[in-house]
Amino acid sequence: MSHTVTLLIEPLPADVDDIDPDSTFHAVAPSAPALRVAELSTQRGDGIFETIAVVDGHAQEVGPHLERLRASARITDLPEPNLEQWRRAIHRAVGELPAQGEYSVKIVLSRGIEGGPTPTAWLMGFPSADHRAAREHGIRAVTLDRGYDHGAAERAPWLLLGAKTLSYAVNMAALREAKRRGADDAIFVSSDGYVLEGPTSSVVMRIGDEVATPAATGQILPGTTQRSLFSHLVDAGSTATERDIRAEELARADAVWLVSSVRLAVPVVELDGRPVPFDAAETAAFNAYLLSPRD
Known part of the structure; x- marks a missing residue:
């Protein structure tokens, strides 16, 4: 076969x-x-x-x-x-x-x-590529200015920010820039300081007992895997919210992940050259769920 x-x-x-x-x-x-x-x-x-x-x-x-x-x-x-x-x-x-x-x-x-x-x-x-090492040991990421502010999607719907289009040249350029800076991946932020998404992933963070992700208000692509994970967390009694997140809040998070359909939940262990706490048990639990059959 x-x-x-x-x-x-x-x-x-x-x-x-x-x-x-x-x-x-x-x-x-x-x-x-x-x-x-x-x-x-x-x-x-x-x-x-x-x-x-x-x-x-x-x-x-x-x-x-x-x-x-x-x-x-x-x-x-x-x-x-x-x-x-x-x-x-x-x-x-x-x-x-x-x-x-x-x-x-x-x-x-x-x-x-x-x-x-x-x-x-x-x-x-x-x-699929083998993503086990990234899931188990984490990646380094840098924040990159996406070049427009948090309200751009509403003012300029022709930017197609909420659609998953074939126009991925900017996304690939961001990944190359991340590698030039000694990192593995990137996290886009708006020009006025709000966290958006990764070039091929949703951004998830934990501060205290809250797990949060940027709200999909047309500014970013709604994450299918992120939403499945959040539904699972809420069902288990955890606090999981979609809301605006400032870049400085991400910088002090207790844990950060990049979540996508194929790579699943990949922990960020370094952000802009600074270490990020790595919760191995929580990451393993996320990926155990994401590897289970989901409809």
Whole structure:
């Protein structure tokens, strides 16, 4: 069985429910050419995506990821995706991946060929990188100014700050800058001093008994994994809140994590060159939950 699965998808309108979605998937070899040179929207980053973790044959948080895909489509003026079609495509891909280990399924919807009638869509399932060392020992992070203030999303919705788009050049540049500064990852802050998110993650901190994350008010991408973790913590009787967080508050936190679908909860052990307390037991508990089957 191949460890990589690629499906091209003919997107169905959101309201279609009487057509077998399975007939709209076309498997292609991972090494085969699949996208056309005329796919200018993909080259420009004019599309949206989600990356779903697969743990021991179980796709994690499929529903929340698809709902976020739909929200991203709305923000970017893409046609609303048919979520049942995507759900079946994900199920098929997971069924072709090994039943043990950690994998990822990336789903992509772009505007398609310029002037064309329909978007372009595809899915790829592949082995995840090994993140165990980062989960167990932590990473170093630096804060980077994102270049606009805390109210930018409301004033300038065309920045698409709440959508998960293919435009990741800035995110990758931030990671390169972090490495130039001797760190492993970055945390964006607004120009007026509010904590936002990581280039590929949500920021979570603990001060005392409160676990907190920046509020997803359109300024940042809502975190599916972070929200699942917070729901779990609240069910267990902990205080978990989404609120505004100042950069100076993050600097004095009792613990900090970067949380994402595939890497899960990675503790930050150094922030801007200063040590951050590392709670190994709490981190292990977070990741034990995040590695369990979650719908």
